[in-house]
Amino acid sequence: xxxxxxxxxxxxxxxxxxxxxxxxxxxxxxxxxxxxxxxxxxxxxxxxxxxxxxxxxxxxxxxxxxxxxxxxxxxxxxxxxxxxxxxxxxxxxxxxxxxxxxxxxxxxxxxxxxxxxxxxxxxxxxxxxxxxxxxxxxxxxxxxxxxxxxxxxxxxxxxxxxxxxxxxxxxxxxxxxxxxxxxxxxxxxxxxxxxxxxxxxxxxxxxxxxxxxxxxxxxxxxxxxxxxxxxxxxxxxxxxxxxxxxxxxxxxxxxxxxxxxxxxxxxxxxxxxxxxxxxxxxxxxxxxxxxxxxxxxxxxxxxxxxxxxxxxxx
Numbered sequence: 001x002x003x004x005x006x007x008x009x010x011x012x013x014x015x016x017x018x019x020x021x022x023x024x025x026x027x028x029x030x031x032x033x034x035x036x037x038x039x040x041x042x043x044x045x046x047x048x049x050x051x052x053x054x055x056x057x058x059x060x061x062x063x064x065x066x067x068x069x070x071x072x073x074x075x076x077x078x079x080x081x082x083x084x085x086x087x088x089x090x091x092x093x094x095x096x097x098x099x100x101x102x103x104x105x106x107x108x109x110x111x112x113x114x115x116x117x118x119x120x121x122x123x124x125x126x127x128x129x130x131x132x133x134x135x136x137x138x139x140x141x142x143x144x145x146x147x148x149x150x151x152x153x154x155x156x157x158x159x160x161x162x163x164x165x166x167x168x169x170x171x172x173x174x175x176x177x178x179x180x181x182x183x184x185x186x187x188x189x190x191x192x193x194x195x196x197x198x199x200x201x202x203x204x205x206x207x208x209x210x211x212x213x214x215x216x217x218x219x220x221x222x223x224x225x226x227x228x229x230x231x232x233x234x235x236x237x238x239x240x241x242x243x244x245x246x247x248x249x250x251x252x253x254x255x256x257x258x259x260x261x262x263x264x265x266x267x268x269x270x271x272x273x274x275x276x277x278x279x280x281x282x283x284x285x286x287x288x289x290x291x292x293x294x295x296x297x298x299x300x301x302x303x304x305x306x307x308x309x310x311x312x313x314x
Contacts, residue, residue, distance in 0.1 A: 021104035028084035042116035052127025192228025251277035260288030
């Protein structure tokens, strides 16, 4: 059985690749190209990042398979400390490192003779949407950005908490650091999803937990290397980091925000759109919840993504 949640088109080639980020951690990726692509000419390229806690075999493979058929070189990857990429202890998350992973993808693509260095874009799904924007803030080699169901994980870390609750959160995480240190710096990691897929999510789960289970915990999106969550103390840097503090500096490079009309996360895209400068565009997908833009090829607006990228990369 394939590890990928979506079948590969017969017209697309997928090659496993490995390359370093600037911290020296080897990232595991997949490079997608149309089999008929002319590799003697430099082509447009897109780096696709997985939802927060996800891996390249999930949502990214859906986007890459489709965009490769439309003429793009596409790179998907596992974030460092995740999936098949390097980094120990496992399941560590970092706003800086996860941003850097996109720039490492630019490095890798720019070394390929069939990629045009001046025509590289990034596409981030869910949490990777925030990291893709963060990378574009400082990496001017990124010429266009697309986000789908974008999450800003640094906003999410504090969301809904009073100052008093945030202080208690910090105290709890500080106490966990003592436990991790006493345990030989083996940090606590508590998976959120089962090791094997469920037939259906538990009926009593509240939203949005139930939505996560509708993708990650069932056959639709389950993957053994994406069981949800990160080491408990991974939350610390997200409390101390503003991922999109320089969003206005992406301009004049364009941004396309794609979000479902009934997505619980819609406000993240709307807030980032308000902060960004022109050129920018918001594209609302009808009858779509947050996870529908992970894998629903009848909902993901590939025609819009293609026209946005080609008009801005050409």
